[in-house]
Amino acid sequence: MRLNEESLEALIVKQMVEGGWQEGASTDYESAYALDLPQLVSFIEATQPHLVDALSLHAESPTRHAFLSRVQGEVTKRGVVEVLRKGIGHNQHHVDFFFPTASIGNPKAAALFAENRFTVSRQVHYSPGEKGLSLDLVASINGLPVFTFELKNNITKQTFDDAVDQYKRDRDPRELIFQFGRCIAHFALDDQQARFCTHLKGKQSWFLPFDKGWNDGAGNPPNPDGLKTDYLWREILAPASLANVVENYAQIVSSKNERSGRKTSAQIFxxxxxxxxxxxxxxxxxxxxxxxxxxxxxxxxxxxxxxxxxxxxxxxxxxxxxxxxxxxxxxxxxxxxxxxxxxxxxxxxxxxxxxxxxxxxxxxxxxxxxxxxxxxxxxxxxxxxxxxxxxxxxxxxxxxxxxxxxxxxxxxxxxxxxxxxxxxxxxxxxxxxxxxxxxxxxxxxxxxxxxxxxxxxxxxxxxxxxxxxxxxxxxxxxxxxxxxxxTMKQATQEGFIVDVLANFTPVQSYYKLMKTVEDDPEFDAKRASKKLRAFVEGNEHAIKLKAEIMVDHFHSQVLSRQKIGGQARGMVVTAGIARCIEYFHAISAYLAERKSPYKAIVAFSGEHEYKGNKVTEASLNGFPLKDIADRIQDDPYRLLVVADQFQTGYDEPLLHTMYVDKTLSGVKAVQTLSRLNRAHPAKHDAFVLDFANDAEDIERAFEPYYRTTVLSQETDPNKLHDLVADLNDFGVYVQESVDEFVRLFLAGVDRDQLDPILDRCVAEYIEMPEEDDQVAFKGLAKAFLRTYNFLSSVMPFGVPAWEKLSIFLDNLVPKLPAPKEDDLAAGILETIDMESYRVEKGAAMKIALHDEDGVVDPVPASGGGHINEPELERLSSILQAFNDLFGNISWTDADRVQRLITEEIPRKVAEDTAYQNAKKNNDPANARVEHDRALARVMLSLVADDTELFKQFSDNDSFKKWLSDAVFRSTYGESA
Missing domain, CATH: 3.40.50.300 (P-loop containing nucleotide triphosphate hydrolases)
Incomplete structure (x- = not known):
């Protein structure tokens, strides 16, 4: 036998028949009604014989035609699954088309189930108009088609992809058998992999994987007993299994958009x-x-x-x-x-x-x-x-x-x-x-x-x-x-979710800060650096600049490139509600400035003050929270600006690009960026522009969850013994106090009998000679509560002393004051100002994760509390270190570059003929286009003598935008 497509078709039918199917005759298929008439008649004859004559099933007649037309109409209206489950009414009769799996001890139901006819037919000519068109296989239950198949063979250099193309290109979805709901699914498969589609729509048909997976990824494992894909027809489509799918899984689900009133239906498999x-x-x-x-x-x-x-x-x-x-x-x-x-x-x-x-x-x-x-x-x-x-x-x-x-x-x-x-x-x-x-x-x-x-x-x-x-x-x-x-690996490789790490672009911020006081006070360097970073990133100029980069990127890289068929949406993830509101206003203002037809939506919780006014998301958006998920799907809304909300559990396939200005780590990073991964038939990629995290941070967060995640070892309950011993050594409490408190607590006494016991312990805590001891005790107490509360649910034994200590510490810890730590960076923001700020977009990169099981460590059972020793430095040194760390453009010949930027470049641009003509027409928009072209020509002329300046103009988007704006204001103003 040759190893071609025909041999694969014959093998599948042979193995299906061995598994309980019957082979049907392709000539029995009635394309006008989209059913196998002899099989349907045989089923009704065996299970409902009183209907045979009533419906005139054995003879061509108007009665039979009316019945078959009724069947066709009901399948078209309700879908084949519901007709199989519930049958149809026809005149005074009820007709069943399927008998479900029998429960144990019900021989009558078992006998009826055995009469179901699972039929597979080869080379079925499905079209009334195009007699030569045929499907490789059609699988039917009691004459009603439930699956179609197009088969390909790797040995003949064709794969399931070719079968998918055949469905999309050569199978007219208007043909009766391909119309929505008439079949449960359409399979495109070869001897290696399988795909299915529940709703054929020509080129827009969406085929999903139906593979087992291999090594936590896509594909199928080697099969020592046959073809890699034979699980589909030998296991999944075996009659008992398929009956279970029909009874408990496959269905048409309808939903209604409450705002628009539009109803949609989807076939679920x-x-x-x-x-x-x-x-x-x-x-x-x-x-x-x-x-x-x-x-x-x-x-x-x-x-x-x-x-x-x-x-x-x-x-x-x-x-x-x-x-x-x-x-x-x-x-x-x-x-x-x-x-x-x-x-x-x-x-x-x-x-x-x-x-x-x-x-x-x-x-x-x-x-x-x-x-x-x-x-x-x-x-x-x-x-x-x-x-x-x-x-x-x-x-x-x-x-x-x-x-x-x-x-x-x-x-x-x-x-x-x-x-x-x-x-x-x-x-x-x-x-x-x-x-x-x-x-x-x-x-x-x-x-x-x-x-x-x-x-x-x-x-x-x-x-x-x-x-x-x-x-x-x-x-x-x-x-x-x-x-x-x-796994994430399998879902990504199968294309069921989009790889959100394939286009990750970090955006580095650079600042230059200056002193605004004559003296040079000392501050805690580490705390000061954090405050300075928060100061510059939250500065109105910085937010405005980053908002402009986001909007420009969204228009030039997402909208202009017709991502998701022109329907793409973006999300801006911010660090806190105040920043979220500021970004919303900055983005909204810039959208209006560039006359964009689109708008932003903001999402945060509660009521907050902004420039002296109380605002909520509803007051800023003009509609309530419950409408946000629907509104972002419709124009003019394209950007969703969020603070915590919508970062988990939000499934929006139209979400394509994320702009991140918030530090993310661990599970939070995975959950946030994964908002982009929802699949859509027209969605082929996703994009992350990150102002706050680098690629190493994101890789470290995603690594444990790429493949199967395992726990390296369980948390050792004996660590609780160590924690208790360490806590006892501090002398903050004695066992008698714990026992007395628990006795009264469980008796439900008023708190005036409980607080004195706790307050004596608080006094002991406050009188500790070393602040480090306070930090250590409080950290150990929290560690005990965290570890015991977790272990108590999974340990096979219980320790009453631990439970008592848990009750006691649960009430004591909130009363312990935080150790006094002087903020040796207080006041630094009053001594500095921002001299310059710029951001520089890095190269887009694909973050590759290691192909191995992710391992997470057990729950830590240690305190870990300590006071950070301040590192005092002079303000000038702190600013120098900060500016060195976050950089600035260090021109080799700063005076010459300044002269070029302020004199030579504007002069040469102003002399450009095309730009001069545009200015004469008094059309600012066209003038700006010609200006930018002229500026590009001038900068190109500098490439030989001023490589450094040309490189900054070419590689540094923010510098290029600043220079373009500055030169345009200078040169266009001359003609006003």
Whole structure:
């Protein structure tokens, strides 16, 4: 057999038939109705024989034509999935087109399911008008097509990309079989990789990967038993698996833009990693029941919302030991949008009715459980509080807790509140001793045995890994890794998210500061440098200059190059609300100055003062916060200026470029820059212009999360013994004080009985002879609370003495005054002024991450507190060091350069004939164009004699803009 496309087609059909499919005849396909009529008739005959004559299925007649036309119309209107799930009504009849998977112990349903006809046909001629056009394969369920396939073969030098091009170029989306919703998906594949599309739109068709992944990246692993892609037809499309997809995953979801009223629909089909993770989680629950922990590390933009929706729905039905594994599913999220997605996803499933509710306040959760609502959605902030009054009636129930973007949301006090509300009822009698209460608190802090936790995150921290991860034997003891991962590496290589590090451009700021006082006072050099940096970066001139660079870049590099088909948006990330408001005004003013048709939106929380007036984002924008995400999608709004808001959990595919003027590190850097990575059919790249971070900072932040993230080793509980010993040595408290405070605290006494105990300890703290001791004690106390609150939820044992100390220190630490540290840099800003400021854009670069698992260290269990010794220096030395560090243009011959800039260059530009003619027409805009051309010609003439000046003009954007503005003001003013 030749290894060509035809042989691949034959092999696929052969293996599908071996797996339970039937091979259909291509001649049986009725292109006018887009169905396999003999298969449909055979199915109805076997399952609903009373309809055969009523619908005249065996003879060509107006009755049969009316029925087939009705089927065609319903599939067109509702989509093939809903027709398969729910059937259709026709005249006085109801017709089923599919019988779902039978539950255990239901032989009648099993017999009906066995009558479903899964058919695969080769070389199907699909077009009524173009008889010669055919598809390589069409897969049908009971005669209704659900998948089409175009196959290519690497050995004949064709790949899945050629199949994708064939769908885009040669398959008319107006043909009945290709119209929206008539098939679940269209597959383009070869023997190496697979792609699918749910909505063919010609050249705009969007094909997504359907690969397993290999080495945490794109592609598929070698298959010792066959082709790399045979998992698709042997596993995913096996009849039982495909039935599960139809019943629980595939669907059409409709949404409505509340502001515009516009409705949109999307056909949803799971990608391989989504199907894989949900099925593996369900299989584990089926075996082990409640009480397990799962960490799912799925890259940003990987479709977590749909994965969570599919998981939540199926957890309501999953069985363990003959009964339901869970009584209620609680979804904890910060994203309001997830509520709508869950409802939309679950609403269309045939087995589930109205089961979803949002719990927002005390009492909601209890009412939802009592009303039989299976899926309850709440936020991280409200979760502990709405659990307060569930009551003992439900503490014996079993819960699945799905955490969207898990970081520390289940640690310490939150975990205790959850456990006390959902856990088994403990002793509650009047004779309960302090020790009984302490032991009950210890137990309440532990992860629930009657709940399973499903924690989704793209960037797992050390606490998250140890709390929810899978333990395994590492080099240094027990380590932890995710239950399932879909990495940033794979998502980027597959093109499902955009590589936000591929076009990273740092912008270096340069300043020159000068003294404004005659004397030369001393200041703390380190603190002074920080204050000087904040002073110059927040200076009105600096913000204006950077705002102009951002706007100019956005217009010249983003809008003019038609990024995302001309729909690209930008985000400006600022360091604080005051800076955010200043940037918004500077950007808005410059947009107006350059007569741009576009506007900016600002996003920050609360009310703040700006130039004597109270402002909010609503007052500046002219519309409320809830409208921002919608408004930025529509013109004239193109730039979103933010302070903290929209830096996490904001999914906007039109976001293309980010301007960063805020120091970022760790997870925050990853989450912020990842706002750019959402895919869009017309989005091929993203751009970061960073004024505050260098490439090394960003690389260091992203490195742990590029591939699967693992915890190097677990936090050692014995470190708590060391912390307690060190704390005791300071003599701030005695054990009797701890015991007495805890006894009274648990008894619920008024604070006038508690404060005297704490105040005696505060007095001991204040009387410490060394400030370093105060810093050390407070740092150790915080370290103990941080470490114990985390470990108490995962340790297999409890130590009552630690719990008592935790209660005591939790109340003592806030009362400890901060050690007195003199600010030896105070007043420096009154002694200086800014002489010059410029910014210089570096070369765009691709930040390459190491191709290996990211390793994070365990939770630190040390204090680390200390007082920084001031380094006193003279003001002149501090300014010299600051100016040296941040630079300035050091001209070799400053006097000559100054003469060129102020005399020679303006004179030569003014003499340019084209520029003179433009000025005579009294058209400033055209004159500026000719001026810039003339200036470029003059500068080019200097290249031989004044290389240094020409290089600054060519390479330094800010210098070039300053010189151009200055010369234009000088020369154009002469003609006025």
């Amino acid at each position: 799971p990608r391989y990693h989504q199907l894989d993770v949900v099925r593996k989680l369900l299989a584990d629950v089926e075996v082990n029941g409640a009480g397990r922990r799962y960490l799912i590390q799925h890259s940003a933009g990987s479709g977590k919302s749909n994965s969570i929706a599919w998981l939540a729905h199926q957890l309501t039905e999953i069985k363990h030991d003959g009964g339901n594994a869970f009584d209620s599913i609680i979804v904890v999220t910060d994203r309001v949008i997830l509520d709508g997605q869950l409802k939309a996803t679950i609403k269309s499933f045939m087995q589930v009715g109205s089961t979803v509710v949002h719990a927002e306040r005390s009492g909601d959760l209890r009412k939802a459980i009592e009303a039989g609502r299976k899926i309850i959605i709440t936020t991280v902030q409200k979760f502990p509080y709405i659990l307060d009054d569930i009551g003992a009636d439900h503490r014996g129930n079993k819960f699945a807790i799905i955490i969207d973007e898990a970081h520390s949301s289940q640690g310490g006090k939150t975990a205790a509140a959850v456990a006390q509300a959902l856990g088994e009822a403990g002793a509650d009698g009047d004779d309960e001793t302090v020790e009984d209460q302490i032991n009950r608190i210890i137990e309440a802090k532990k992860m629930l045995t009657n709940a399973s936790y499903f924690a989704f995150t793209a960037t797992p921290k050390n606490k998250t890994l140890q709390m929810f991860g899978e333990p395994y034997a590492g080099a240094d003891g027990t380590s932890y890794r995710p239950f399932h991962s879909y």
